[in-house]
Amino acid sequence: MAALYVMIPVALVVVALAIWLLFWAIDNGQYDDLDSPAHNILFDDEDPSHKAGQAEAETPTKRDEEPPRA
Numbered sequence: 791m792a793a794l795y796v797m798i799p800v801a802l803v804v805v806a807l808a809i810w811l812l813f814w815a816i817d818n819g820q821y822d823d824l825d826s827p828a829h830n831i832l833f834d835d836e837d838p839s840h841k842a843g844q845a846e847a848e849t850p851t852k853r854d855e856e857p858p859r860a
Contacts, residue, residue, distance in 0.1 A: 815821065
């Protein structure tokens with residue numbers, strides 16, 4: 791029972807710290823752009839304009855030219 795007198799205040803401090811860190815991260819813009827980092831992994835680092843696969847994507851392949859099967 792004596793352990794609860796220590797554990798409950800410690801748990802409240804940990805929760806308060808987690809809430810403070812959440813609001814700190816939101817205020818500092820950590821959640822402003824969630825999509826760009828996921829897309830940046832697809833680009834080649836050596837290509838300064840990040841258009842490495844654009845030419846390949848725009849040219850039709852043989853599979854794209856075939857008519858759909860019924």
